[in-house]
Amino acid sequence: MKNKLIRVLLVDDHAIVRNGVRLMLETEEDIQVAGQAETAQQAMLMVRENEFDVALVDIALPGKNGLELLKMLKAETPKLAVLMLSTYSEEVYAVRAIKHGAAGYLTKNSATEILVAAVRAAAAGGKYISAALGEKLANHMLGHPKSPHETLSDRELEVLKLIAKGESLTDIAKMLHLSPHTVTTYRTRILKKTGVNGNAKLAIYALENGLLN
Numbered sequence: 001m002k003n004k005l006i007r008v009l010l011v012d013d014h015a016i017v018r019n020g021v022r023l024m025l026e027t028e029e030d031i032q033v034a035g036q037a038e039t040a041q042q043a044m045l046m047v048r049e050n051e052f053d054v055a056l057v058d059i060a061l062p063g064k065n066g067l068e069l070l071k072m073l074k075a076e077t078p079k080l081a082v083l084m085l086s087t088y089s090e091e092v093y094a095v096r097a098i099k100h101g102a103a104g105y106l107t108k109n110s111a112t113e114i115l116v117a118a119v120r121a122a123a124a125g126g127k128y129i130s131a132a133l134g135e136k137l138a139n140h141m142l143g144h145p146k147s148p149h150e151t152l153s154d155r156e157l158e159v160l161k162l163i164a165k166g167e168s169l170t171d172i173a174k175m176l177h178l179s180p181h182t183v184t185t186y187r188t189r190i191l192k193k194t195g196v197n198g199n200a201k202l203a204i205y206a207l208e209n210g211l212l213n
Contacts, residue, residue, distance in 0.1 A: 006123040007034040007051065011043045011069065012058040012085070017108065021056065021085070024112045031119060040064035040072065047077050053123045054103075059086040059093055063177075067093065067100060067154050074101040081122035085110075092211055096154060104128030148194040149209055156193070157211075159186040163199055164206035 008025060010018045010033055022033040035050055037043040040061055047055070055073060059066035070082050081103040086093060094105040103122035106115060118128035149157060155176075162172045169187065173180045191197065196205050206212050 004030070006031045006053045006119060008032065008119060009035040009037065009043065009046060009050075009052040009055040011037045011040070011055060011061065011066070013038045013060075013062055017058070021115070024115055025119065027112065028116055031116065038062075040066075040069035043069055044072060044076070047073065047080060052080060054081045054083060054119050056083050056085045056119070059084060059088055065154075065158065067096060070097060070100050070102055081125070083118055083122050083128065085115075092149075092157075095150070096157075098127075098129075105130075147209065149205075149211060151193050152190060156186050156190050159183060160190050160194075160202060160206060161211055163187065163190075164203040164212060166203070 008031060010021055012018050012021070018036050022036075025031045025033055034052060035046045037046055038061075040063060043055070043057070046052075057066045057069055057073075061069065064072075066084060066086070070084065073080055073082050082101065084093065084097045084102050084105045085108060086105070087108050097105050104118050104127055106118055106128070110118075121128045149160065152160065158176065159172060162175065163169075167175070169183045170180055172178075173183045176183070190202065194202065194205055196202055
């Protein structure tokens with residue numbers, strides 16, 4: 001009996017990445033890249049008009065980021081399996097993504113066989129969890145002490161990374177469609193939670209903890 005075709009939606013703002021992932025997936029007869037989107041807004045339009053089994057979503061999307069899209073997708077199409085595919089290491093976003101309902105978290109340097117296995121597992125209703133991520137999830141469930149950045153909200157983490165990259169608070173406000181006052185409030189919370197003093201030390205903290213990878 002022929003396997004059911006797994007219809008995949010790719011969400012990444014870089015065409016070269018989408019094409020590379022498509023070529024990796026379509027080496028398998030049971031997987032079809034049935035749609036591609038560059039933004040969260042485009043992705044939401046596509047899932048409303050088409051049926052997909054799995055969405056592969058990048059974290060660093062313009063406008064609403066991948067975690068925000070993940071939450072939107074799970075709220076509107078709860079049966080759609082969402083895999084996060086990112087340049088960021090598991091350390092930064094993986095536990096957050098799983099908590100928000102992701103079926104797995106993969107980095108963009110994952111081998112083809114791992115990507116294919118993750119898509120098949122997600123389409124079958126399962127999750128794809130690496131050994132390292134499994135250990136982090138277990139520690140999280142057991143209440144083991146967290147790193148300071150793990151206590152940040154998704155938005156606070158995003159603001160921290162932008163500050164660490166040297167963006168001004170005014171520019172961050174424009175990029176995230178927030179008021180300067182709101183961004184200033186986020187910065188105050190970030191400094192308190194991480195226990196560092198000033199933007200320069202925030203940048204060092206982000207670098208030392210792999211938040212800019």
